[in-house]
Amino acid sequence: MRLGPDSQRMRALTRTIVAVPALLLFAGCTGTTPDPGPAPTGDPTAEPSGEPAEDPTATEEPTTPEPEPPTAADVQDWAENTEWRWSDDGIQAPINLSFQNGESEDPDGRTYVIGAGVEGDANGDGIVDLAIPATQTNGDESQELWYVWLGRAGGGSRAEQVIYPIARTQNCGDITNALTAIDAGYQIDHTLKMPWVDDDRGCEEGGTGEQVREITIAEIDGAWYPVQTEPATAWGGICPMSEILDGDFLPEGEGRVAPPASAERV
Structure with a gap:
């Protein structure tokens, strides 16, 4: 059967419509796909480590430097510009003195000067200490007492006074001939004015009382005390002398190397 012109145009249009989806389908299957990049490394089944990743922008906390221990000059300077406890004759009740540039004066007009x-x-802690003499002048009379100042590595002060003196020199009394440092303490060479014998x-x-002894500074119940180690273990500060020395034996008993009840008994 022969088709007319209108039928031929309709048939050609139908072929065109059918061909377009085929071309679109073909283009969708054969078009270029994006490159997925390199394959991931590592085991994708591995468990997370549980440790947070380091932050490259984080900074370390600043550390506080350890305080420097004092030098001998630091201890000397501190002692020359601070409060002291002073005991007349080394055995009386102490009074407070305020030193400035190594000098002080008490309410009674007596003057004080600190020596080297x-x-x-x-005390054997590895920090420098000083045994420091201070001289009191009262008119024509004078006395010199030696106090230990312990160096301190921390805190607000550079040194701490041991309030009990370890040696003395008096106008008409005991004389300190020499004071020298030894391992964990001091050696003191005295000439003592003996009651009755030297009157x-x-x-x-x-x-006439020649004496050489060695002392250390011991901490007992949180406080510092001078303790004699040679020639015998005993109190290391200045001792009141007997006014009798008549040869009578003292009553039997025992003493301590320092006032606290917990101090070593001798």
């Missing part, structure tokens, strides 16, 4: 300290390690000797002649 002897460097050592009195007839003039002040210029001095006493």
Whole structure:
């Protein structure tokens, strides 16, 4: 059968419509796909480590430096510009003195001057300490007492006074001939004015009681005390002398190396 012109045009249009979806389908299957990039490394089944990843922008916390231990000059300077406890004759009730540039004066007009300290390690802690002399002048009379100042590595102060003196020199009394540092303490060379025995000797002649002893500074119940280690274990501060020395034995008993009840008994 022969088709007319209108039928031929309709048939051609139908072929065109059918062909378009085929071309679109073909283009969708054969078009270029994006490159997925390199394959991931590592085991995708591995469990997370549980540790947070380091933050490259984080900064370490600043550390506080350890305080520097004082030098002998630091301890000397501190002692020359601070409060002292002073005991007349080394055995009386202490009074407070305020020193400035190594000098002080008490309410009674007596003056005080600090001398150069002897460097050592009195308590064996590895920090420098000083045994420092201070001289009191009262008219024509004078006395010199030696106090230990312990160096401190921390806190607000550079040194701490041991309030019990370890040696003395008096106008007409005991004389400290030499004070030298030893391992964990000091050696003190005295000439003592002996009661009764030396009563007839003039002040210029001095006493007859020769004594060399060694002391250390011990912490007992949170406080510092001088303790004698040689020639025998005993109290290391200044001792009141007997006024009798008549040869009578003292009553039997025991003493302590320092006031606290927990101190070593001797």
